[in-house]
Amino acid sequence: MRTDASNGQQCPGGTLNRRRFTQGAVAASGLLGGFLNAPALLAQDASPDATGTAADFLLAAPEDGAQSGGTLRVAFNAATANYDLFQGGSFPVLCHNYNGLVRENLMDGLKTIVPDLATAWQVSDDGLTWTFTIRQGVTFHDGAPLTSADVVATYERIVSPPEGTAITVRDRFPALSGVEAVDEFTVNFIFSRPQATFLQLLTEPGMVVYPQSVLAENGGDLRSLVAPGTGPFVYQEYVEGEFWRYTRNDNYWNPNVPYIDELRIIHLPAWPDRGTAVLTDQADLSWNVGIDTFEEGANRADTFMTHRNAAFGAYCVYINAAVEPFTDPRVRRAMHLVLDREALIQVFRSQEQINLSRWVPRSNQFATPLEEIQTLPGYRPEKDEDVAEAKRLLEEAGFADGIPDVDFLCASVPGHSELLGPAIQDMLLRNLNIQTTIRTQERTLLSEDMQTGNFTLVLSTVGSPISDFSPLGNQTLKTGGSGNFTNYSNPEFDQLLEQSDQELDDEARQAQIRQIEDLLDQDSPLLMLGYTDQLVMWNKRVKGLALELRDHWENARVETAWIEQSS
Amino acid sequence: MQRYMMRRLVLAVPTLFGITVLIFIAMRILPGDPLSVIATEGGGQYTLTDDELEAARASLGLDRPLYQQYGSWIADVLRGDLGYSFWGDTPIRETVIRRGAISMEIAVLAVLVSWLVGVPLGILSATHRNSWVDHALRVLMTLLMAIPSFWIGLTVIMLLVTNFAWRPPLTIAQLWDDPVHNLQMVIGPALALGIGLAAGLARLTRSSVLESLHEDYVRTARSKGLADRIIVFRHVLRNAMLPIVTATGAAIGGLLGGAVATETAFGVPGLGSLLVQALVTRDWMVIQNLVLIYAVIFVLVNLAVDLSYGWIDPRIRYQ
Numbered sequence: 048m049r050t051d052a053s054n055g056q057q058c059p060g061g062t063l064n065r066r067r068f069t070q071g072a073v074a075a076s077g078l079l080g081g082f083l084n085a086p087a088l089l090a091q092d093a094s095p096d097a098t099g100t101a102a103d104f105l106l107a108a109p110e111d112g113a114q115s116g117g118t119l120r121v122a123f124n125a126a127t128a129n130y131d132l133f134q135g136g137s138f139p140v141l142c143h144n145y146n147g148l149v150r151e152n153l154m155d156g157l158k159t160i161v162p163d164l165a166t167a168w169q170v171s172d173d174g175l176t177w178t179f180t181i182r183q184g185v186t187f188h189d190g191a192p193l194t195s196a197d198v199v200a201t202y203e204r205i206v207s208p209p210e211g212t213a214i215t216v217r218d219r220f221p222a223l224s225g226v227e228a229v230d231e232f233t234v235n236f237i238f239s240r241p242q243a244t245f246l247q248l249l250t251e252p253g254m255v256v257y258p259q260s261v262l263a264e265n266g267g268d269l270r271s272l273v274a275p276g277t278g279p280f281v282y283q284e285y286v287e288g289e290f291w292r293y294t295r296n297d298n299y300w301n302p303n304v305p306y307i308d309e310l311r312i313i314h315l316p317a318w319p320d321r322g323t324a325v326l327t328d329q330a331d332l333s334w335n336v337g338i339d340t341f342e343e344g345a346n347r348a349d350t351f352m353t354h355r356n357a358a359f360g361a362y363c364v365y366i367n368a369a370v371e372p373f374t375d376p377r378v379r380r381a382m383h384l385v386l387d388r389e390a391l392i393q394v395f396r397s398q399e400q401i402n403l404s405r406w407v408p409r410s411n412q413f414a415t416p417l418e419e420i421q422t423l424p425g426y427r428p429e430k431d432e433d434v435a436e437a438k439r440l441l442e443e444a445g446f447a448d449g450i451p452d453v454d455f456l457c458a459s460v461p462g463h464s465e466l467l468g469p470a471i472q473d474m475l476l477r478n479l480n481i482q483t484t485i486r487t488q489e490r491t492l493l494s495e496d497m498q499t500g501n502f503t504l505v506l507s508t509v510g511s512p513i514s515d516f517s518p519l520g521n522q523t524l525k526t527g528g529s530g531n532f533t534n535y536s537n538p539e540f541d542q543l544l545e546q547s548d549q550e551l552d553d554e555a556r557q558a559q560i561r562q563i564e565d566l567l568d569q570d571s572p573l574l575m576l577g578y579t580d581q582l583v584m585w586n587k588r589v590k591g592l593a594l595e596l597r598d599h600w601e602n603a604r605v606e607t608a609w610i611e612q613s614s
Numbered sequence: 615m616q617r618y619m620m621r622r623l624v625l626a627v628p629t630l631f632g633i634t635v636l637i638f639i640a641m642r643i644l645p646g647d648p649l650s651v652i653a654t655e656g657g658g659q660y661t662l663t664d665d666e667l668e669a670a671r672a673s674l675g676l677d678r679p680l681y682q683q684y685g686s687w688i689a690d691v692l693r694g695d696l697g698y699s700f701w702g703d704t705p706i707r708e709t710v711i712r713r714g715a716i717s718m719e720i721a722v723l724a725v726l727v728s729w730l731v732g733v734p735l736g737i738l739s740a741t742h743r744n745s746w747v748d749h750a751l752r753v754l755m756t757l758l759m760a761i762p763s764f765w766i767g768l769t770v771i772m773l774l775v776t777n778f779a780w781r782p783p784l785t786i787a788q789l790w791d792d793p794v795h796n797l798q799m800v801i802g803p804a805l806a807l808g809i810g811l812a813a814g815l816a817r818l819t820r821s822s823v824l825e826s827l828h829e830d831y832v833r834t835a836r837s838k839g840l841a842d843r844i845i846v847f848r849h850v851l852r853n854a855m856l857p858i859v860t861a862t863g864a865a866i867g868g869l870l871g872g873a874v875a876t877e878t879a880f881g882v883p884g885l886g887s888l889l890v891q892a893l894v895t896r897d898w899m900v901i902q903n904l905v906l907i908y909a910v911i912f913v914l915v916n917l918a919v920d921l922s923y924g925w926i927d928p929r930i931r932y933q
Contacts, residue, residue: 126895211669212669287699288709290785317881323775326779326781329785343775490894495645495646
């Protein structure tokens with residue numbers, strides 16, 4: 048049995064090396080401003096006086112006696128739209144080839160931010176300039192040395208996307224106005240206004256550094272090639288629809304890792320297949336399996352381990368606020384109130400694990416605690432009072448007899464059009480006499496209908512690359528946001544969002560985000576059903592990833608993983 | 615016969631041309647294109663602006679006039695080059711060969727199973743008409759025809775995983791590289807598909823054999839004192855073969871391209887799952903080429919079936 052270093056819970060499977068764990072943490076925390084508590088870290092690092100210098104910090108497996116060798120087989124969706132991580136390439140399959148500037152710590156369950164290619168960083172007093180010191184002695188897999196020119200070339204694509212590219216990460220950095228090299232190993236990121244989430248956004252495994260020479264050769268467009276990286280693994284082959292294969296980078300700048308010789312990511316898009324792959328020893332780990340196989344794995348605790356992680360994607364019903372009578376906030380509020388979220392969570396349990404949540408994922412420091420959510424109108428299990436209030440609001444809006452002929456668009460997958468959609472349809476009909484007609488559409492085409500405004504209600508998902516509310520708010524809910532399909536426009540919300548985006552004080556930001564959540568519950572642009580959980584399952588011989596300590600998803604980096612050889 | 619073959623092959627050209635035009639236009643008319651959506655599991659989806667979409671489409675050559683896109687596709691195909699998927703760096707030809715080999719094995723094995731099971735059961739049913747054996751076999755055949763092969767697949771997988779912690783391999787091993795691994799992979803879908811096919815074939819064999827059993831030549835053979843076994847296997851079966859061969863030919867074409875659900879249930883990465891994946895991602899190049907390949911297969915299988923008629927029944931002459 049081992050002890051969970053963060054909360055003292057006992058977990059089977061070896062001893063966590065507390066000395067090394069804390070050594071690593073302290074080495075960085077002393078210099079970075081204390082990052083044993085992730086939320087605190089993020090806020091502190093975002094503060095204007097935060098600095099980080101941790102040149103000595105290097106990742107390693109948190110346990111003693113890590114063994115080298117072997118192949119790690121990961122079962123996951125290994126498809127990718129292309130190979131460019133800034134243009135929609137899939138990071139679970141591509142990130143192993145690369146490094147970012149900073150990252151979440153694999154040793155403590157992603158609870159802290161630690162150095163990757165940046166050994167130090169500093170933000171100016173006004174919060175408008177972030178300065179990163181780049182690690183020296185790092186080479187790309189093609190032998191080229193890493194310098195600040197590579198960092199500039201990589202991130203300059205966000206500021207000035209090359210012609211013909213579609214930089215999907217652009218929305219995340221709305222205030223980034225320039226990236227400049229100070230010297231060979233120092234880079235400045237210039238902002239037009241402070242961005243509280245900047246450092247956290249850089250930890251996303253897709254925010255990698257590409258070689259400047261390869262970017263230049265390809266006109267800044269890497270969709271068609273796996274560009275060389277500096278990462279712990281070297282890309283070997285991708286057999287489309289089957290697997291990815293990486294081998295260890297023998298010249299990796301961190302001599303501690305990786306431990307495994309080969310990484311193989313098996314393409315299994317169906318969750319149950321991933322689960323059965325782990326259960327039948329065809330894979331060692333899967334980031335998200337089907338609930339039945341997850342429970343089967345939990346029952347076989349002698350061989351497998353299971354763990355739930357919060358994801359940053361949520362199910363919701365978009366309401367087209369340009370269509371009458373949904374222009375009226377009272378109508379939308381009434382719909383928000385009558386949804387029985389606990390029932391919907393149960394209805395959808397065989398498909399995905401939704402958890403009761405408001406507008407911020409449960410793993411985020413600013414999320415409303417579950418106990419409090421359960422007491423809030425619309426979220427609480429007792430519906431009588433909420434339904435009465437909803438009826439009153441609808442009557443006040445002039446629709447006491449209900450609303451006929453409402454278009455309700457659902458993806459043509461059974462879970463949406465045959466489970467969740469009809470359940471919502473029934474709740475709206477039974478409580479408010481809102482008569483919806485479910486119209487199904489192929490899932491990949493749903494966003495086209497949404498973009499063109501061809502819907503009144505649509506069951507879909509909303510998400511963010513990080514747990515913070517900011518990217519979701521800016522893209523989906525802000526007036527004119529690129530993903531604001533609901534035509535929602537609330538100046539008060541826009542103002543609050545902008546304030547919170549620039550607020551570098553934790554307490555003040557927490558209050559602002561709570562204010563935003565309250566406002567969105569009153570004037571709902573969409574009916575939030577809840578964020579999802581991912582079901583991680585792995586064979587107990589897989590060590591080094593501290594998976595049981597995680598509270599949120601990453602689905603990506605594995606360089607500290609090692610395989611316990613059977614004696 | 616050679617002239618007949620040549621004529622059929624020449625006639626296949628306009629058929630294939632029509633199919634290429636149809637699939638090419640269908641892909642452009644149907645909603646969605648390769649840039650419809652860029653999504654990621656667990657983190658929501660990204661949205662491109664109209665300008666970005668236009669630019670990205672242009673970079674993929676999707677902004678060229680349709681006749682140019684069609685022309686370059688056909689020119690490539692005639693050179694034996696199926697091109698690349700919009701995003702992948704593996705030639706489509708390589709993918710088709712790799713996955714097609716697995717689908718081909720499954721199809722051949724399924725047909726083999728269907729013949730080994732279906733034809734004898736059909737004969738047994740016909741030669742024991744209206745006996746309890748016939749009734750029992752007819753019920754069984756109807757049942758097997760009614761059960762979808764993917765359901766059999768899912769049930770088998772579930773039983774294997776829960777009781778034996780085993781399931782067929784999920785990654786491809788070719789027959790010539792690792793025969794055991796390969797057989798473990800293809801045997802499940804081949805059996806599931808073959809048994810369903812066998813049920814249909816058994817019914818067809820039964821009715822075809824019954825019809826032949828009432829022919830004059832059978833009465834003559836019986837009056838000559840030939841044993842029933844010899845009458846059935848040497849005379850009746852050969853005459854009853856034509857509809858069975860025709861049905862088998864149609865089944866091979868269907869199995870090569872249409873075993874999508876069964877491939878998915880068993881987790882076999884064959885051509886069927888490739889087509890589904892390409893449809894989901896709107897990878898037009900892969901879809902176009904796969905449909906063309908299926909069309910060629912259907913044309914060739916139909917030709918082979920027609921030619922086999924002359925071998926089975928020498929009275930048939932090709933003109």
